[in-house]
Amino acid sequence: MAFGSHSYFHGALHFLAAQSLTAGAQKDAHQAATDACASLSTLLGASIVQSSGPAYDLAATNAWNLENAEYQPTCIVFPSTAAHVQTAMTGIYEAEANFAVQAGSHSAMKGWNTVQDGVLIIFSNMQNISYDATEDTIILEPGVHWHDAYVALAPYGVAPVGALIGRVGDVGTGLILGGGLSWLSPSEGYGADTLKAVDVVLANGTFVTATATNEYSDLFRALKGGGNRFGIVTRYELSAVHTGTQEDQAFYGGTILYDSNAEAVLNATAKYVRDVNDPNAVILMSFINVITDGVISPMYYLWAFYKGSELPTEIFGDFLSIPSAFSQLGPLSYLDVALTLGLAGERGFVQHFGASSLVGDESLYLDAFYHWNNFTVAHQEYFNMTTLAFTPIPQTQIDAGHAKGGNIIDAPHGQFAAVQIYETFNAGITEIPADIHAAIEALLTSIPPSPGLPLYLNECDSEQRVFESYGDYELLQTIYAKYDPTRFNVEHCQGPIGL
Numbered sequence: 343m344a345f346g347s348h349s350y351f352h353g354a355l356h357f358l359a360a361q362s363l364t365a366g367a368q369k370d371a372h373q374a375a376t377d378a379c380a381s382l383s384t385l386l387g388a389s390i391v392q393s394s395g396p397a398y399d400l401a402a403t404n405a406w407n408l409e410n411a412e413y414q415p416t417c418i419v420f421p422s423t424a425a426h427v428q429t430a431m432t433g434i435y436e437a438e439a440n441f442a443v444q445a446g447s448h449s450a451m452k453g454w455n456t457v458q459d460g461v462l463i464i465f466s467n468m469q470n471i472s473y474d475a476t477e478d479t480i481i482l483e484p485g486v487h488w489h490d491a492y493v494a495l496a497p498y499g500v501a502p503v504g505a506l507i508g509r510v511g512d513v514g515t516g517l518i519l520g521g522g523l524s525w526l527s528p529s530e531g532y533g534a535d536t537l538k539a540v541d542v543v544l545a546n547g548t549f550v551t552a553t554a555t556n557e558y559s560d561l562f563r564a565l566k567g568g569g570n571r572f573g574i575v576t577r578y579e580l581s582a583v584h585t586g587t588q589e590d591q592a593f594y595g596g597t598i599l600y601d602s603n604a605e606a607v608l609n610a611t612a613k614y615v616r617d618v619n620d621p622n623a624v625i626l627m628s629f630i631n632v633i634t635d636g637v638i639s640p641m642y643y644l645w646a647f648y649k650g651s652e653l654p655t656e657i658f659g660d661f662l663s664i665p666s667a668f669s670q671l672g673p674l675s676y677l678d679v680a681l682t683l684g685l686a687g688e689r690g691f692v693q694h695f696g697a698s699s700l701v702g703d704e705s706l707y708l709d710a711f712y713h714w715n716n717f718t719v720a721h722q723e724y725f726n727m728t729t730l731a732f733t734p735i736p737q738t739q740i741d742a743g744h745a746k747g748g749n750i751i752d753a754p755h756g757q758f759a760a761v762q763i764y765e766t767f768n769a770g771i772t773e774i775p776a777d778i779h780a781a782i783e784a785l786l787t788s789i790p791p792s793p794g795l796p797l798y799l800n801e802c803d804s805e806q807r808v809f810e811s812y813g814d815y816e817l818l819q820t821i822y823a824k825y826d827p828t829r830f831n832v833e834h835c836q837g838p839i840g841l
């Protein structure tokens with residue numbers, strides 16, 4: 343897939359045209375949602391289906407991206423069982439209502455985790471976490487936040503392959519459906535690769551359990567990267583990773599902050615992405631511009647960890663030799679590792695993500711930095727923070743995914759970096775101004791993915807055609823047509839485009 347100017351903008355226009363056609367063909371959205379909410383309220387009761395009141399207000403404004411916190415769903419369904427979700431989805435389907443699903447609420451994409459004139463299903467009453475030692479399986483309900491999972495499972499010496507950020511009120515299980523990049527990914531694969539089974543309610547309300555070997559194995563594969571398009575997951579069964587207990591301190595690493603030396607840090611990043619293929623090594627390199635009262639402060643954070651008792655110099659030496667403003671490294675338990683990264687949890691700001699994927703020499707990384715930095719300088723009055731982050735995807739991660747049955751992302755052989763281009767707007771801005779939207783599109787076009795690489799769904803701009811970048815795009819389309827033949831999901835729920 344080319345995320346070059348032509349295909350990108352053509353894609354966006356096609357999407358908008360398709361949306362308005364769909365809207366015209368649909369029954370009036372407001373009436374459909376009102377009908378669905380009335381019938382669901384009768385079937386499920388007033389405490390599960392709410393259209394106003396404190397619980398409604400809290401849930402409606404819960405979304406991390408302020409743009410999403412401003413939607414007012416016609417009603418919110420608070421299921422506590424899969425059967426509730428099944429009833430809700432059947433009612434939504436029959437009323438032809440628009441809908442959305444929200445787990446941890448951390449989607450940056452506008453409209454992907456909430457809905458206006460529609461029914462929102464929110465999982466705040468489904469937050470059970472358990473560990474089955476006999477099967478060595480972690481079972482999560484969809485409302486679980488990664489922080490809670492890490493804390494609950496640490497005494498057993500196990501962890502799921504979840505978010506890098508483990509803080510209260512943090513990222514949730516929706517991460518798995520888009521892939522899932524974790525500190526454990528170099529050894530275990532994407533979070534989705536560690537799935538053993540998923541309970542799913544399909545668009546028409548049918549409940550199925552999908553595994554790699556049962557009759558729903560195709561659906562199982564599509565869920566590993568298919569986002570919210572293939573049904574509503576009501577239970578995740580995941581392989582447990584034996585990370586050790588708090589006392590074990592099986593890891594070493596922490597945070598290094600650079601406030602200058604961008605070029606040296608970029609060179610070290612490019613080299614790491616290209617050369618390091620050790621399942622025990624992991625980094626996240628985030629170039630952050632913090633903007634306060636018109637002053638841009640560069641804060642380039644490296645988070646680096648190694649499963650072992652040190653950061654080996656043959657792997658991390660380039661980073662370690664660059665003068666830093668702050669460094670905190672030492673032995674850590676996995677829970678310590680998971681709780682290290684503490685940025686970007688605050689609500690109340692408009693947030694925007696965009697994705698690229700890079701493989702190649704240092705000049706590509708310098709070029710990306712140059713475009714991102716110029717963009718920040720040119721539009722600094724709109725932002726309190728802009729970020730350009732690199733997550734290396736080593737071959738060991740891709741191999742681990744294959745060994746576990748494969749995912750629909752199907753990255754090609756070879757290492758690359760998932761690149762996140764991310765802006766937090768100033769307080770008081772409630773939607774992205776049109777000229778800034780255009781500037782962001784231009785920025786994304788100026789950092790195109792290297793040919794053949796998949797974009798990362800969880801870090802994309804909603805107009806990027808992520809599915810088309812997958813190795814198994816055609817299979818994804820076939821599986822979608824099989825499980826949602828009336829195309830209810832793509833016509834009634836916002837989410838990734840291209841199906």
Ligand SMILES: Cc1cc2nc3c(=O)[nH]c(=O)nc-3n(C[C@H](O)[C@H](O)[C@H](O)COP(=O)(O)OP(=O)(O)OC[C@H]3O[C@@H](n4cnc5c(N)ncnc54)[C@H](O)[C@@H]3O)c2cc1C
Pocket residue numbers: 406442443444445446447448449450454455484504505506507512513514515516517518519520521522523524569570571573574575576685686687800801837
């Ligand atoms: C501060 C921050 C840190 C992040 N850190 C990481 C990281 O370390 N690694 C990483 O890979 N990504 C990370 N991300 C990106 C993250 O993976 C995505 O934002 C992800 O979609 C969040 O999942 P959620 O459950 O919190 O969000 P939600 O917005 O609730 O859900 C995300 C999407 O999944 C859908 N969805 C959620 N649950 C279900 C379900 N049960 N069935 C069907 N559809 C569902 C929603 O409809 C929505 O489209 C981070 C994002 C933020 C904002």
